[in-house]
Amino acid sequence: MTSTSPAQPAEKHVAPQADHGDPARTLIGRIAEGRAWLFLAGLIICFEIWSRFAFGATFVLNPFNLQSIAIFAIAPLLLATGQTFVIISGGIDLSLGFIMGLAAVVAAHATNLAGAAIPLPLAMLAGILAAVIVASLPGIINGLLISRLRVPPFIGTLGMFGVARGVAFLLAGGTTVPVQNSWFALLGNGKFHGVPYLVMIAAVFVIAMHYLLGQTRFGQHNYAIGANVQAARRAGIDIRGHILRLYVLSAMCAGLGGALYAARFTAGAAQAGEPLLLDSVAAVVIGGASLFGGSGTILGTVAGALVIAVIQYGLVFVNVEPFWQFIAVGVVIIISVLIDQAQRRFSGGRQDE
């Protein structure tokens, strides 16, 4: 044992800093990050070739197809936008599908009720507003359960899944609620220069959410919480408040999804979002988020939602039995997760604890 005296000069420049800047690794990382867009491009090319050979018609250059795919993708995309925030934080929100249904029913009722008293365009706005506000209530309960009472997100939101489902069907009287409002119908089915209003609303909303996730403290803290809650807490971030706002945000995304559903079909239905919940999770995962939290982007989720919409619409377009859709989406999810795992192994980061 040598006892070193403190007077001995400090060892400077020990081990030059190895910077893991290997270009090959970064390239793999880039490809893995953009994989959803690559999937999307590949799918569109496949369907285009298929369509040309089978019917001699174009798939992607047909504006009707593009409109239909975009409309088709809106509801799952809105759910998936909220889900992206939740999954990045390391949680999951299973109640989104029925919150959307609840919001659709509320939007229909509120628009009809308000339409009796105030002008139709205002009634439409009142209906949308009511849908988003009512949708935020289950979000508040989810957030309080998870942040204050430490209920695991999977269980807490599963409970809310049931509650929202029941309330939605009760409010709807077990049936669909038609909307009597010509403005609302126009919003749901009108176009401006070939672009449906719904697509414009969804695009503006998604851009706003992209900003929120990528450019604000809320978004930055969301990533930090997903990676290391302890670190976020020690850095002075209000974890409870953040989790509460997070689940309210995701519920409000579903609320807007429900209101737009009611506009598109001029009716509210409790089961509106039922098949969309898993699609929303799938879109987030295909978009490059990790279910362990800490990674994911809104743009990736947009690509993920479009991948699912293109598969579903494209297979119908080329006349394949609809059940193949499930298989195709399932395969894409699995491939996407495999790419994610491979990328983690290559990127030199710790794969898991």
Next chain:
Amino acid sequence: MNNTNPNTPLLEVRNLSKHFGAVRALNDFSMAVRAGEVVALAGDNGAGKTTLIKAISGVFQPTGGEILLGGQPVAFATPQEAREKGIETIYQDLALADNLSIGANIFLGREPMRKAFGFLPVLDRKAMADAARETMKRLDFHVSRMNAPVSNFSGGQRQAVAIGRAVYWDAQILIMDEPTAALGVPEQRKVISLIHQLKAQGRGVIFISHNLQDIFAVSDRIVVLRRGVQAGERKISETNHDEVVRLMVGG
């Protein structure tokens, strides 16, 4: 350092006690850290080292005694208050968000904002990266890719990031809990050299370690805790491994 008297310790702990029911985790403990001084805190498991640093950093409220910063008595209700007064704790398990860049980690919870297009508040990533580069340079740590997540860096480099955060926010007292425990030998030496730099910058460091070699390489004084009481305090130049071990185990 705003002390008029250079002999006033940056941090002084007087007769500090922390009792958990009948358990006296820390009893009547006193120590001081001066500017530019590294004080090692040694002791067996359960000797009260963790209780002491948690009391200093505001995690626990002490049962008795007082903490003085630059001669002024202070009481911290939360770790945030201690941090605002310049006491930063660097934890063994690194309080970093692995998916964020060095800059984002340094500013975590206190991110700078700028106005895009003159009205839209956005994160000022450039300011974060610039500040991070500057801070890491002061620690003799050069990174070319400031945007890479810290998961890309080695354990010692991440330790440097955690220290860099404390340096950026101008912590005067750094409490380092086993900063070399999880590292390989070259990385341990890097951290030791970082501590030398902190010392040269006039900061006070409380260095907790089981590794006597590290303690002797970097500290000016060593304070030994045993069962919650101070078992001895020595100048590093006037002691040796055997004596420290004897103080730690009692005998």
